[in-house]
Amino acid sequence: MSESAVPLWEVFIRARQGLSHRHVGSVHAADATLALQAARDVYTRRGEGLSIWVVPSAAIAASDPADKEELFEPTASKIYRHPTFYDIPDDVGHM
Amino acid sequence: MSVTIAVAETPLVRFLLGRADDALILGHRLSEWTGRAPILEEELALANMALDLIGQARALYSMAAEAEGGGHDEDAYAYLRDDAQFRNLLIVEQPRGDFADTMVRQALYAIYAKLFWQAASRSTHPPLAGFAAKTAKEMAYHVRHASTWVIRLGDGTEASRARAQVALERLAPYVEEMFEPEDDSLTGIVPAVPELREDWEREVRSLLGEARLNLPDVVFSQRGGRAGRHGEALGHLLAVFQHLHRSHPGATW
Numbered sequence: 001m002s003e004s005a006v007p008l009w010e011v012f013i014r015a016r017q018g019l020s021h022r023h024v025g026s027v028h029a030a031d032a033t034l035a036l037q038a039a040r041d042v043y044t045r046r047g048e049g050l051s052i053w054v055v056p057s058a059a060i061a062a063s064d065p066a067d068k069e070e071l072f073e074p075t076a077s078k079i080y081r082h083p084t085f086y087d088i089p090d091d092v093g094h095m
Numbered sequence: 096m097s098v099t100i101a102v103a104e105t106p107l108v109r110f111l112l113g114r115a116d117d118a119l120i121l122g123h124r125l126s127e128w129t130g131r132a133p134i135l136e137e138e139l140a141l142a143n144m145a146l147d148l149i150g151q152a153r154a155l156y157s158m159a160a161e162a163e164g165g166g167h168d169e170d171a172y173a174y175l176r177d178d179a180q181f182r183n184l185l186i187v188e189q190p191r192g193d194f195a196d197t198m199v200r201q202a203l204y205a206i207y208a209k210l211f212w213q214a215a216s217r218s219t220h221p222p223l224a225g226f227a228a229k230t231a232k233e234m235a236y237h238v239r240h241a242s243t244w245v246i247r248l249g250d251g252t253e254a255s256r257a258r259a260q261v262a263l264e265r266l267a268p269y270v271e272e273m274f275e276p277e278d279d280s281l282t283g284i285v286p287a288v289p290e291l292r293e294d295w296e297r298e299v300r301s302l303l304g305e306a307r308l309n310l311p312d313v314v315f316s317q318r319g320g321r322a323g324r325h326g327e328a329l330g331h332l333l334a335v336f337q338h339l340h341r342s343h344p345g346a347t348w
Contacts, residue, residue, distance in 0.1 A: 006134065027136050033243055038136035041143050 008057040009035040011042075013049040021053050029054075100167055100175045106278035108163045109182060110285055112172065113321050115155030116183035119173060120329070121204060122148030123336055124191045133194060140240060144201070147233045154226055174340035178330050179323040186269035188320070188329040195258035198244040200266055205237035206298050207273050207291070214286030223284065242302050249306025256307065263303075264311050271316035 006028040012021035024043050029035035035054040043049065063071060075081070102108065125145035132138030156169035186204060191197050212234055215227035248259040274292045277285045303310055319325075339346060 028134055029136060030247070034247075037140065037240055037243060041140040042136055045139075045143060 006030055009039070009054040010057050010060060011035075011039040012053040012055070013039075013043055014051040015048055016050055021051065024048075026057060027054070098175070099177050099180070100171050102167065102172070102176065102180065103163055103165050105162065106280050107284065108159050109321075110277050110281055111155050111159035111162060113182035113184075115152045115159060115172065116181050117187050117204075117208075118148040118155065119152035120181070120183045120332065121187040121200075122146070122152060123332060124187065124189075125197070125201075127191050128197065141197075144237055144240065147237070151226075151230055151233070158222055158226070170340065174337045178325050178333055181323060181325060181329060181333070182321050183325075183329075184269065184272055185317050185320040185326065186266060186273065188325060188332060189266065189269065190328050192262065192265075193258060194244075195248050195255065196262040196265065198241050198248060199259055199262035201237060202241035202245045202302060203266060203270065203299065204273075205234050205241050206302075207295055209234035209238050210291045210294050210298075211286065211288065214291060218285065219283040245302060245308070246306045249303070249308040259306065260308055263308055267311045267313050268315065268317045271313065272318040272320060275318065275321060 007030070008026050009029055009032075010026050011024050013024045014021045027035055027038040027042055029038045032054060036052055039052050039054055044052065102112070104112070122145045125141050125148065128138060128141040129145075130138075132141055152173070153169050156172045159172065160167050160169065184204075186200060189196075189200065192200075209231055212227040212231035216224055216231060218224040218227060245259060248255040250256070274289050274295075276287065276289050300310060
């Protein structure tokens with residue numbers, strides 16, 4: 001079984017205290033069932049997770065690193081988008 | 096050189112050693128895949144399962160030590176008994192073979208062990224009942240893992256199907272031995288093992304049906320593992336497994 005013939009899957013784990021699934025890495029597996037088992041065996045050996053998602057890596061559309069200037073740089077100068085211009089009364093506590 | 100220990104085998108000690116030896120020997124067989132598995136993911140899966148089994152063996156040896164009361168610990172049972180003192184089933188000592196051999200054996204044994212430990216969770220011996228409930232869950236995952244592979248091998252390519260079927264033919268003579276009854280004096284402590292057969296057959300036949308494999312008819316069954324009558328394979332395994340401890344008694348990391 002050569003690795004190139006086996007599709008790649010991205011693995012997302014929801015941790016014990018976590019609210020959302022987080023990307024933890026990837027595994028090779030022939031199908032979704034095997035990918036879930038491989039993810040269990042590779043990424044949850046120390047009690048890390050309560051839930052696993054696997055997604056075919058090929059199904060992920062990614063932004064092109066070459067586009068990062070036009071995609072992300074303009075936001076650097078728009079500090080008014082950060083909610084830091086309000087005074088929050090102490091009684092509100094943590095928001 | 097350290098000497099072989101003499102074990103005072105009451106029926107309970109003998110039973111506990113048998114189940115501990117099953118787990119230890121199969122765990123060792125799975126560990127032999129380390130560095131040799133087809134892909135990294137499968138290597139970790141096999142090592143995880145090997146560690147599950149070796150962990151089970153340790154707990155059972157500790158229970159055996161307490162039942163025996165002869166001052167032996169888990170290392171003494173594992174390293175200082177000769178092959179004729181090992182009480183494991185013959186199926187677990189068979190060489191790891193190819194990936195199909197390993198996965199078919201894993202499915203046949205794990206389905207059996209899952210049913211056994213589920214039943215043993217109702218044992219009247221509290222430490223055993225607690226251990227059994229936890230172990231049944233571990234074995235349920237081994238069943239899931241091995242079944243997934245048996246289906247993919249059996250219902251895969253001509254080559255994988257042929258190998259899986261050959262593995263079944265090779266292992267089928269060792270099935271009968273799994274269902275030998277334990278000593279009468281252990282009734283209540285240990286489940287009635289022959290009664291597990293029906294559920295085992297149903298589960299295995301359903302799996303093999305999905306995998307398009309056939310459970311072969313067995314003309315002559317091999318048995319004797321529980322009585323210490325083992326094949327050559329166990330001697331070789333123990334030579335590798337026990338060599339370090341026997342050459343350097345008390346060696347630690």
